Amino acid sequence: MAKLSLPYNRIVVKLGTNLLTGGSSQLDKDIMSNLSAQIARLHQQGLEMLIVSSGAIAAGRHKLGLTKGLKGIPYRQVLASVGQNSLMNVYENLFSQYNITVAQALLTKADLADRSGYLNARNALLSLLELRVLCIVNENDVVAVDEIQEARFGDNDNLSAMVANLIDADLLTMLTDIAGLYTADPQRHPDARLIPRVKRIDPEIERLAADTQNKSGTGGMATKVEAAKLATASGVTVIFADGHEPDVILRLASGEAIGTIFSPVHTRLESRKRWILSGLCVRGKLIVDSGAAMALKSQRRSLLAAGIKSLQGRFQRGDIVNIQDPQGIRIGCGITNYSSADIETIMGSHSGRITALLGYDYGTEVVHRNNLVIL
Ligand code: GLU
Secondary structure (H helix, E strand, O other): OOOOOOOOOOEEEEEOHHHOOOOOOOHHHHHHHHHHHHHHHHHHHOOOEEEOOOOOHHHHHHHHHHOOOOOOOOOOHHHHHHHHHHHHHHHHHHHOOOOOOOEEEEEHHHHHHHHHHHHHHHHHHHHHHHOOOOOEEEEEEEEEEOOOHHHOOHHHHHHHHHHHHOOOOEEEEEOOOOOEEEEOOOOOOOOOEOEEEEEEHHHHHHHHHHHHHOOOOOOOHHHHHHHHHHHHOOOOOEEEOOOOOOOOOHHOOOOOOOOOOOOOOOOOHHHHHHHHHEEEEEEEEEOOOOHHHHHHHHHHOEEEHEEEEEEEOOOOOOOOEEEEOOOOOEEEEEEEEOHHHHHHHHOOHHHHHHHHHHHOOOOEEEEEEHEEEOO
């Protein structure tokens, strides 16, 4: 079928639990059927669609008729294990009406943490898109254990941002049951206004999000904004919108302004830089002085030892580190040429002194600008 001229080609649609259940205790088939029809239509128009769907835990809880905690068995894992199957069953039935084949991909943070895991997942998802299979992604809650925070996304907001980053999506629509980001919590402040566009996620936007209590889903507004930050920094446009809005996915895909649109920060980042940015395996932090922060941000310079004030964490040469300004704001991240032990010795010094201080050197840059992503 001929592709229509639409602003986005590759779209990740994130569907939250509260939307899929309509606020009830089970999956709402009518809502799911409506959302699926819209996604099917775009798929049939030639767009590359991918779904990140919650709802497994809600479906599992309903199926088992459980309201009380399960003694001795990790509750979330059991519910997800039972419910994921039901969730997929609903999608399978809905999309088969349109002759669309669906696939399931269950990911954990740990799977993506090293570069090869990241590339493997990316290849699988891109191959599915190429075969015109509609992939439905969820976190593998059965094995992603609560206790190991680093191994688990914990919410599908961050997972969807990571998937958008992985497949280099043009648009990530995060659909929930509220209309978008407001100037204040709309539940408590009736005069709160919807913010139609956010050009850059700055500390003020993060504060607004933190102030907005959101009963919707696991994440809440602060988590959604954190996820939007990753996606927009990867070159993806992000939209928060109410999934109950009529034809919302179709209208967003055609460029209509609904909800809150977050503009992408970078045009497009090469895949390796998107992986650096994903923050999946950040091992430490370099705190730089204001001169270095300025040089990194406005002049796209490499980070030199002279500009580093302090560091946190233990890391090796080749690891990914966050870079923070003196105010404590993360300004970027990159691959370090020196280990934390080396940097402790050379920080604050001129690059010309590295060999004298260490007895060797790996170049004048601690983080070369080719391996650096500035937010
Ligand atoms: N993965 C969870 C589920 O399928 C949902 C997590 C979330 O909504 O953020 O139920």
